[in-house]
Amino acid sequence: MPEIQKECLSLLCLYSQTEYGRTLLLKNLDLPNSLEKLTGLLNQLDMFGVNVLEIIANFTSAKRFKVAIRPYFKRVILHPFLNLLKNVPTRNLHLLPQAVSLLGSMAEDSSVCKEMSDCKELWNVCLFIMEEYKTKSSEYTDVLLALLGLMVNISFEQSSVIEETAADITDKCLVLLCSADGSIITRSAGLLSHILPQSTDAVNIAVNGGIVKILLKMLKVGGQKTLRYALKALATCAKNSQRAQEQVVQLDKKFKIFLKLLDLEDEMIVSLAALCLGHCVEIPGAATSLLSSDIVKVLLKHAGGDSKKTAVQQNAAIALGKLCTSE
Incomplete structure (x- = not known):
């Protein structure tokens, strides 16, 4: 019997490799x-x-497949995949990144993505694997990278389940931000940039856990994606925590990091840098360190410029207004 099953799977695999074969299968199978x-x-x-996994991956490349599976995605795909992630033997760990990537591909459909973000069991499995990584990093690195990518994608929209688990996720991410792997750091920052706006408890945990110092360090050396993620996370902390504002002022006394970021061409980075600056100059005396800089000129340029993103102009104008009223 296993041999027959294996041959049938090989045939399905062969058919599903071409667009014509996938169309035939999707039309004629009881999906x-x-x-x-x-x-x-x-x-x-x-x-x-x-x-x-290869057959499902081939199916997933067809847009109609993602739409067709909406009514039964959780039952026939998500739950079996979660069981796999929780119970996979060590010898089969190499298959998990592909399994997680498949879920990520299916999450491109908005309905499926929403179902994943609202699934508490999924987030619990994510927390489980993040914990496993702490003691088995060499075995779980590829799995964790794939999983962090999935978590970033499904955490973009607000969810009550994410709000409930945000504190635990933040706690795990603080550890991952100290990883030696740059990709893990970037994706952890990306996850935090989506998670923190959904929970003030998570913000407090992050600030108390030293996230401000970590993020400021990332702002000195990170690439474009890392800068965006780190700034968004820092802006959320500065918005919701006076302690975070105070730490920024203490660690970057003359706002040199933000002045450099405001000089970049990436409008999202400029917008977020202005937003952070606007929150932090609320601390009494913070703006004094900027008196000898050309910050007013820089903010005026962005506030009155022809940026395609109105957020750049708005955040620069707000920061300028707070700067002028504080000093």
């Missing part, structure tokens, strides 16, 4: 029943795992 049988084989990874 919910077929997927349920396919994902049911995930508990026999050694024998069927590679073929099952």
Whole structure:
């Protein structure tokens, strides 16, 4: 029987590799029943795992597949995949990044993405793997990277489930921000940039855990994506925590980091830098250190410029207004 199953999977795999083959399969298969049988084989990874994941990956490349699975996605795909992530034997860990990437591909559909972001079991599995990484980093690095990418994608929209788990996620991310792996740092910052605006408790945990110092360090050396993520997370902290504002002022006394960021061409970075600056100059005496700089000229340029993003003009104008009223 296993040999017959293996040959059938090989045939399905072959058919699903071409657009014509996928169209035929999607038209003629009882999709919910077929997927349920396919994902049911995930508990026999050694024998069927590679073929099952490849078939589902081939299906996922068809837009109509993502739409078709909406009504039964949670039952026939998400739950079996979560069981796989929780219970996979060490010898099969190499298959998990592909499994997580498949979920990420399906999350491109807004309905499926919403279902994932509202699934508490999914977030609990994510927390479980983040915890496993602490003691088994060499084995779980690829899995964690894929999972962080998925978490960033599904945390973009607000969710009550995310709000409930935000404190725990933040706690785990603070550890990951100290990783030696740059990709893990960037994705952890990206996750925090989405999570922190959804929970003041998470902001307090982050600030008390020393996130301001970590983010300021990232702002000195990070690439474009890292800068955006770090600034968004820092802006959220500065907006909701006076302690965060005070730490920024203490650690970057003359706002040299922000002055450099305001000079960049990336409008999102400029906008977020102005937003952070606007929050931090609310601290009494903070603006004094800027008196000898050309900050007024820089903010005036951005506030009155022809930026395509109105947020740049708005945030620069607000920062300028706070600066003028404070000194």
